Amino acid sequence: MNKFLKVLSFSALSATTLISAAVAAQTAEDIRATAKQTLDAFNIPGIAVVAVKDGEVILAEGFGVRDVATGEPVTADTLFGIASNTKAFTSAAIATLVEDGKLDWDDKVIDYIPEFRLADESISNQLTLRDMLSHRSGLGLGAGDLMVWPDTDKGMDDLIKGLAKVPVRGALRQGFAYNNLMFILAGEVIARVSGMPYHEYIRQEFLQPLGMEATAVGYSNIPEGYDNVAVGTIEYYGELKRFPLDFLEDFSSAGAMASTVNDLSQWLLTQLNQGVTPGGERLFSEASQHTMWSVATPLTSNGDPATNFRGAGLGWFVKDYHGVKHVSHSGGILGMLSLTTLIPEHNFGMVVLSNQQAFGGLTAITEETLEDLLALEDRDWVTEEQERYRQSLQEKTDFVLQQPTTTRPALSRENYAGTYRDPWYGDVLVTLEDDQLRINFTHTELLEGRLEHYNADTFVVRWDEPLLEADAFVEFQVTRDNDVQGARMEAVAPFTDFSFDFHNLRLEKVQ
Template sequence: MKLPYAWLWVSALLCSPLGFAKVADQTVSGKIANIELSVSKAMAAFQVPGIAVAIIKDNEVVLSKGFGVLKQGSKEKVNADTLFGIASNTKAMTVALLSALVDEGKLTWKTKVIDIIPAFQLPDAYVTREFTIIDLLSHNSGLGLGAGDLMIWPETTLSNQDVIKGLKYLPQVSSFRSEFAYDNLMYVIAGEIIAKLTGKPWQEVIQSRIFEPLGMDNTRATFSLIPKSNQNVARAHVLLDGELHVVGGNFLERFSSAGSVASSVNDMALWLKAQLNLGQYGVDGVKALRLFSEQKSHEMWQARTLLPVSSQASEQDKTHFYAYALGWFVKDYHGVKVVQHTGGILGMVSKVVMVPEENLAMVILTNQQSGFAFNALSQQILTEYLEQPKKDWVAHYARLQKKNNANKKAQLAKVAAAADKSSTLSLPLASYAQSYVDDWYGEIAISLENNHLVMQFANTPILHGTLGHYQHNTFIVRWDDRTLEADAYVNFNLNPNGSISYVSMKAVSWATDFSFDFHDLKLWPKSSGQ
């Protein structure tokens, strides 16, 4: 049945030298129209004020466009030059800088971290001694998911040196190199290594070695480096109880190499072209210009730490393997290899996807923290360009969001119902009001104000909240800034004599961002001298 139609198509091409171009143009325009329609639907379904998308196919930018507004309620439009926080999509750039230094012989992937940063120390002496640059980038340290992130996010007064000092006090939850656990702190250390080997701050190195060579003229290493004259900057939004709230200020300024870059889809398209071209970004006479060697490109995309494959991914995406490489996640998707990463800061999320064998790449930048939105759009783009069966991905992820929200609501209701309303405190309220110290984070103060306990993280101004009694000697701290969505249990553990031994914490909701690693804290009363 298909043969006659194929023959008519070939006949048309033979009759007109422009026939193939016309068909190709119609195909491209059809794909782009479907994608733009999905963007509009996603913005409505997930309440995202602004989105920017770029797509690269066969070394050409086939789409680079902004949609919506910089800030909810404003008239300033998002365009292809609008700056967004790309967050953890910065990590691939940090890896690229290290790759170039490996090319130059400044170090190898097997170089021990302590040979460059002698102060580097993990809980286990063997792991400390054997920890290599590859390990630094592979999320296989044996520390827990997001371990120590409270040292860097939300915005803190701590420094990279404080991060290095705190590492040895973090709990080790698995064997070295045995399991994947996403770890921002190791990429902070990676930035310190780049600074040590180049003699320049990471922010200067990325500017001179990536942004300037590629012509990423609007991109900046941190938000604070954006010129005041450039007002084309997206504002971050958090959806809370159905309403959008404008937020800002948590851009990892002090911990840049883990996720501080501000960029646009026009500039990110230049970065992705260089990635698809295996590090090459131009030709100077007969000599190709490179960020890093072709060999390093392959090494960056090589699986290092395996992750489990969900039944949903197996069925939906035909995924058989999933792993972290170096600054990138890698997996198979309907028979092709996909290289990707996401990024998230408070109120902004982003996604970058490459399909090297199809010479295809995309970047999706948003000013609202809905992963459902960027997943729907990335799936739509892959469906169009890999010619998969048509599917309404926005509707699919809208259903998942509805289910997810219902599950969160049910869990929080279960938490409230489980409290023993008849339980009482073991101590007078004033006895809980003390200064406490954690070995890796530092000081946390609990004070008594107007007959209520109030908690303040000394190094994190935004973590200020009121403790409400939950049951027995357990409270729930409810942060003043409700957009954090990170309320936590505060449990006071007592000595046999009734004094406070230590305080532990844990997020109330399973949906709390993993970077709020309250569970890694062990707070000793400062007066105990622990």
């Protein structure tokens, strides 16, 4: 190449670099403006956002406050619980063991956890790692979550024994039903095959190589003295209520990670670089990423004209979106949300974290950014999502439990008192205190409340902690001789989180 052409080439390269830098700066400024707007629009105390493009971090920043009690600001180093965004790390950990020849995606779970059983013996014998990681086990939505939510005292042995009694709702590989316990069991496979606890394997294989020094698997593993930690809030009847929580410690490999946007920038860059870290170390292969980002369990497109297909990959959700591949996952805790989005064809990724459970705020920030990235028709995502959010709050405010047109009295309250036992959860106590029936889920401190008579032998439990928003029917089963033999439960409101899977309980009175 002659000197003149070299100058032209250098000039063209410089111009391209300048243009890319200008685009990145504008994108960052747009994200910043939307994030600030979202705080007020959705009554969110604090948000953190990271965005990466073409191998560079274009924004990693905090907005608002991390704790409404102290007013301390959110920064790029504020720890948030990322909940189910943990699942992508779990799938990647399985990938590393596959590449080491220690596992195969289609290995049976019982090969590594011989005592593992589901209520359907044929599924028990056939369920694979791929099945677990793509939510096609035959278990229902959130089935068994009450063994880990909220904050139970159960260990892995209890979960494995309990799973054998959780009702199976479908056939293996015949449909999608999101299930956390399958990912918890995947973490147990990782522990048994690697010879180290799940959190330690993730630390050694991912967090250390990526320099994610603040990130921890489990609230108890947050570095000692690290106080830059977000505290969740819930908007309840128009007021923000502070709701401290341990970031789903019990969810382990399904949802226990806490991270910052600075740390997550390295995870995004590695994902977009087919498993190679910004420092050049390969964590997993391009083939493994293709496996994780391929649809294993198809889902309907939900009538979205921008999407022709969507489905569950392994630890991710995948769809086409305005003609490009869209890879994502969300995470939710009471009082805290997260959303990860990757557009590989544009070498772009972002994570939004918040300490309020207004998911529309995270959606608005993400969609406004994708709108610019993909040159889509302009929409006011903040206004649209704000309206949806306000409608959902209004639905909660307006929700009134319909009373039956005719009612029958209950038995004397002492008849219902006793110990009730579910095969997979364990003991639930119903006690009579000062002529008031109370219920106590013995493995879960937050699930205590009073029973309010509804009709005949049906009561409604009003939990002592109303921010759970999980009041439930308790329908006692009574013989013709007025002998109380058991109870069934069901959430009262349609907006109750699916992890309160009361409907899967089969409570039998044992004393």
